[in-house]
Amino acid sequence: MVTTPRPIDALVIGGSAGALEVLMTVLPALPRDLSAAVVIVLHLAPHKPSYLRDVLSQRTALAVREPDDKEPMLPGTVYVGPPNYHLLIERNRTLALSVDDAVNFSRPSIDVLFESAAEALGPSVAGVLLTGANDDGARGLARIRASGGITVVQSPETASASAMPEAGIRAAAIDHVLPPERIGPLLVELAKRSGGSR
């Protein structure tokens, strides 16, 4: 039996220490007509709310948004989780926020985003875990894999803090372990599987 790969509709990305720099390498590789949504959660000390959005917009042709609750998740758009809220994906492809307790001492938590993505979108998700100093995101990555999604981890030797990618590798079967400069091109390939029809 020949199985055609499922289209990837959402690229969910998480990281902490050093991850902002990695995103500065990854995001410029993404074309304006990317047919997947990019949803990002980073552990950052809550600066000005719009800080992350502003920094990232300078590095990408895509629109970057700090979403409001219930905002539709659109292809070709980058969403960054606002400080002090968890960011989740709902089955009807809207984004939801919550102020539930911190998970892994973090709000936003990468596990919360990844697990909701797995639950809502199953095989049409790719989860990307970047550099970081704790193990948030590892469980979520395992969940994405278990629901048929694709798992990607930044290669620990290229990470400024390797605990997070290493925890990811321990927790789940990883489809791609890559240095920062190869992550962007892979994401473009994964998104192409959806044929760019929307």
Next chain:
Amino acid sequence: MSAEEEHSALELGLLLEAIYQKYHYDFRQYAEASLRRRLSAALVQLRCATLSDLQRRVLHEPKAFSELLRFLTVQVSELFRDPPYYRAIRERVLPYLRTYPSIKIWVAGCSTGEEAYSLAIILQEEGLLDRAMIYATDINGESLRAAEAGVYQSDRFARFSENYLAAGGRGSLSEFYTANYASAVMDRSLRKAILFSDHSLATDSTFAEVELVSCRNVLIYFERELQERAIGVLRDSLCRKGFLGLGSKETLRFSAHAPAFTEFASDERIYQRI
């Protein structure tokens, strides 16, 4: 949908239906992703393997339901959480409210009372508290009792005080509470101005006409349809030109009720009823 997914959707629906029928709490239209997370945590705490097990326990043991309610509702709050919001209330909304002979305010989803006390403090500092009445409502009875007592742990006050100053507080927050060792109690003058009571945005309707509704980080827990119902209740409770304040990531943008309001302070998510 896979068979497993179908099962789990069915189990969730039945559990929420059972809770509604037996206890009249309606969680059937709560935002699913975060609700599921909290239910998974509840399964561990209540030692149930599946949502069906949980359903059976909750039906037979009212105590288990009280425990579950702590997971179903999220009790996270702070005095002056999001200081820019309270600054906008003080500097932009109160100048309007000041012109009314009496000021009625509704804090919908008040949790343990922090939001209501924050507003009472601002009113006090602006010399308006003696002609103000604050209704503060929630569905969590345990939280309402804590709110009424107005007692918070001392170690939270450093943060509260920072928020208070960032929100434009005129003096020192310590003027508004009495600290003991481990806890502090809010002043009687504030507590006197607030009426705490049980009310659900999911099942109850409007109970008073007010000049300001503050409903922060409650709507995020609802699906769109339930949000529409709740916003309808909030709208119907507002007098003409009354104000509606939401959480910093909540918006009327996706609501059919939006045309009934104008944006008053858009960054702070404060709307004015037309």
